[in-house]
Amino acid sequence: MPLTIAHPARLRRNQSAVAEDLTQQASCAREPGGRILIVGAGLCGLACADELLRLDHSDWLLLEASATAGGLASSVTDSAGFTWDLGGHVVFSHFGEFDRLLSELFRDGELLRHDRSSFIRFRDRWVPYPFQQHVHCLPAEDATACLDGLVLAQRQGGVVGAADFGTWLQATYGPALVERFFGPYNAKVWATAPELMSSSWVAERVAPVDFDQILTAPTAPTARRAGRWGPNATFAFPISGGTGEISRRLATRLGPRVRTRARVVAVDAAVREVVLAGGERIAYDHLVATGPLDQLAAMTMGVSAGVRAAAGRLRHTTVAMVGLGYQVPTTDVRSWMYFPQPDVPFYRATNFSKYAPANVPGSDTRTFSSWMTETSLPDGAQVDQATLIDSCDRALRRHGLVPAHAPLASAHLEVIPYAYPVPTLDRDTALAEVVPWMEASGIYPRGRFGTWRYEIGNMDHAVKMGIDIARRLVTGTAEELLNTPMVTAAGSRS
Numbered sequence: 001m002p003l004t005i006a007h008p009a010r011l012r013r014n015q016s017a018v019a020e021d022l023t024q025q026a027s028c029a030r031e032p033g034g035r036i037l038i039v040g041a042g043l044c045g046l047a048c049a050d051e052l053l054r055l056d057h058s059d060w061l062l063l064e065a066s067a068t069a070g071g072l073a074s075s076v077t078d079s080a081g082f083t084w085d086l087g088g089h090v091v092f093s094h095f096g097e098f099d100r101l102l103s104e105l106f107r108d109g110e111l112l113r114h115d116r117s118s119f120i121r122f123r124d125r126w127v128p129y130p131f132q133q134h135v136h137c138l139p140a141e142d143a144t145a146c147l148d149g150l151v152l153a154q155r156q157g158g159v160v161g162a163a164d165f166g167t168w169l170q171a172t173y174g175p176a177l178v179e180r181f182f183g184p185y186n187a188k189v190w191a192t193a194p195e196l197m198s199s200s201w202v203a204e205r206v207a208p209v210d211f212d213q214i215l216t217a218p219t220a221p222t223a224r225r226a227g228r229w230g231p232n233a234t235f236a237f238p239i240s241g242g243t244g245e246i247s248r249r250l251a252t253r254l255g256p257r258v259r260t261r262a263r264v265v266a267v268d269a270a271v272r273e274v275v276l277a278g279g280e281r282i283a284y285d286h287l288v289a290t291g292p293l294d295q296l297a298a299m300t301m302g303v304s305a306g307v308r309a310a311a312g313r314l315r316h317t318t319v320a321m322v323g324l325g326y327q328v329p330t331t332d333v334r335s336w337m338y339f340p341q342p343d344v345p346f347y348r349a350t351n352f353s354k355y356a357p358a359n360v361p362g363s364d365t366r367t368f369s370s371w372m373t374e375t376s377l378p379d380g381a382q383v384d385q386a387t388l389i390d391s392c393d394r395a396l397r398r399h400g401l402v403p404a405h406a407p408l409a410s411a412h413l414e415v416i417p418y419a420y421p422v423p424t425l426d427r428d429t430a431l432a433e434v435v436p437w438m439e440a441s442g443i444y445p446r447g448r449f450g451t452w453r454y455e456i457g458n459m460d461h462a463v464k465m466g467i468d469i470a471r472r473l474v475t476g477t478a479e480e481l482l483n484t485p486m487v488t489a490a491g492s493r494s
C-alpha cells in the first residue's frame with residue numbers, strides 16, 4: 001500500500017497618524033492601467049489574469065510560489081493512481097462570470113452534474129442535512145427535546161442585533177440542537193469556541209429554520225432524501241483531474257506569464273517592487289495579492305506596527321485531508337457526511353469516487369472506491385501522520401462507510417496550512433485597519449485569504465473577486481462583489 005505525504009507549507013495607533021499615512025499614500029495613487037503584478041495562481045489570481053487579457057491589457061505578470069497553479073482548489077494524483085482534492089470541493093456558482101469561464105474551459109459532458117445528498121451521523125443513524133430540518137429522524141427523546149428547544153427559541157424571536165456565533169446558535173436553534181449537533185460540529189470545524197466567533201457570516205452557510213418543512217417532512221427515519229437548502233444543492237465536478245482541472249486548464253490558456261516556483265518574500269511598497277526568494281526584484285504599479293493577508297502584512301516594508309499587529313490578530317484553521325483508497329467498489333450514492341462526534345477525527349467525509357470515476361485508478365469503480373476526510377487542527381498543531389491515517393480509516397469502517405475488511409489500496413495526506421479564515425469577533429476591526437493601508441499603497445488583497453472573509457470564500461467568489469479587481473484596475477469600474485452588502489441570517493443587510 002503506497003503511503004504518500006505532502007506538506008504544502010493592537011497596538012492601536014494614534015488615529016491621526018494613520019490618517020496622515022493614508023493621505024500621503026493616496027497622493028501616490030496611480031492611474032488605472034500600468035504594470036499589474038498578481039501574486040498567487042489560485043482561482044482568484046488566475047481569473048484576474050484572464051480578465052486582463054479579455055480587456056486587452058497585456059502588461060501583467062502572475063507569480064506563484066508553488067510548482068503548479070491551483071492553490072486551495074488544486075488536485076493531486078498519488079502513486080497508486082487515486083486523485084485527491086485539498087478537502088471536499090464542489091463547483092457551484094452565484095456569478096455569470098464563473099459560469100462563463102467554466103463553459104469556456106469545459107466542453108459539454110466534461111463537467112459531471114450531481115444532486116447533493118448529504119447526511120449527519122447521529123448516534124446509530126444518518127440524519128439528512130440540514131440537521132435541524134430533520135429532527136423527526138432522531139430517536140424520539142432527542143426529537144422531542146430538539147423540537148421543544150427550537151419552538152421556544154423561535155418564539156423568543158431569535159437574535160436581535162450583532163451576536164457572537166455561540167449566542168446566535170442558542171437563540172436560533174435552542175439548547176438541545178446546539179448540544180447535539182451545532183456545538184460539537186462547529187467546535188470541530190473551526191477549532192475555535194463559537195463564543196469567540198462573530199455570526200455576521202452565517203447567511204448562506206448555516207441553514208435557517210423552516211417550520212413548515214419540519215412539520216411536513218416524511219417521518220421515515222431512514223429516508224435517503226436529503227434537504228435541498230443552500231447554493232450547493234446541485235453541483236458540478238470535472239470528469240477527470242479533480243477540482244484542480246479548472247485551474248490547470250485556465251493556467252494553460254494563460255501561458256508563460258504565469259510564473260510558478262516564484263515566491264514573493266518581500267514587498268517594498270515605497271518603490272512598488274516585490275522581491276522573490278532568489279533576490280530578483282520586480283516592479284509594479286498595482287499589486288493584486290491573493291495569498292494570506294497576515295503574511296502579506298508581515299512581508300510588506302513600511303507597514304506600521306499597528307497595521308501589522310492588526311493583521312496578526314486574524315485567525316485561521318489548518319486542515320489535514322486524509323484520502324483513503326479501497327480495493328472494493330462502493331454502492332453508497334451519497335455525496336458527503338458530517339461527523340459531530342468527538343471520537344471521529346474528521347468533521348466531514350466525502351464519497352469521492354462518486355464525484356467522478358476518474359478519481360480512482362483506471363476509472364475502475366468496480367474495483368476501487370475512495371473517501372476524503374477533513375480534520376481541522378488549530379494553527380500550528382503537529383500531525384502524527386500514521387496515527388491520523390489509521391484513526392480516519394478505522395472511523396470510516398466503524399460507521400459503515402467502508403466494509404470492515406476492505407483492503408486499503410492507498411492513503412494520502414495533504415496538510416492545508418491555511419484552510420478556513422475564522423470569522424473571529426474582531427476580524428472586521430482588524431481588516432478595517434489593514435486593507436485601507438494596503439490599498440492606499442497600490443496593494444489589493446483579494447481572494448479567500450486576501451480578504452479573510454469566509455462568507456465570500458468559495459471558488460466562485462475567488463473568481464469574481466479576481467475579475468472585479470482586473471476591471472477596476474484597467475477601466476476604473478467599481479468592484480461588484482466587495483461592494484455588495486451581505487445578507488445576514490436575520491434577513492437584514494450589513
Ligand SMILES: Cc1cc2nc3c(=O)[nH]c(=O)nc-3n(C[C@H](O)[C@H](O)[C@H](O)COP(=O)(O)OP(=O)(O)OC[C@H]3O[C@@H](n4cnc5c(N)ncnc54)[C@H](O)[C@@H]3O)c2cc1C
Nearest residue numbers: 040042043044065071072087089090264291447448458459
Ligand atoms: C477544505 C476546503 C474545502 C473547500 N470546499 C469548497 C467547495 O466545496 N466549493 C467552493 O467553491 N470552494 C471551496 N473551498 C474554497 C476554495 O478552495 C477557495 O475559495 C479558492 O480555492 C480560493 O482561491 P484563491 O485564489 O482566493 O486563494 P488560494 O487558492 O489560497 O490561492 C492563493 C495562491 O497564492 C499563492 N501564494 C501565497 N503566498 C505567495 C507568495 N508569497 N508568493 C507567491 N505565491 C504565493 C499560493 O501558493 C496559492 O496558490 C474550500 C476550501 C477548503 C480549504
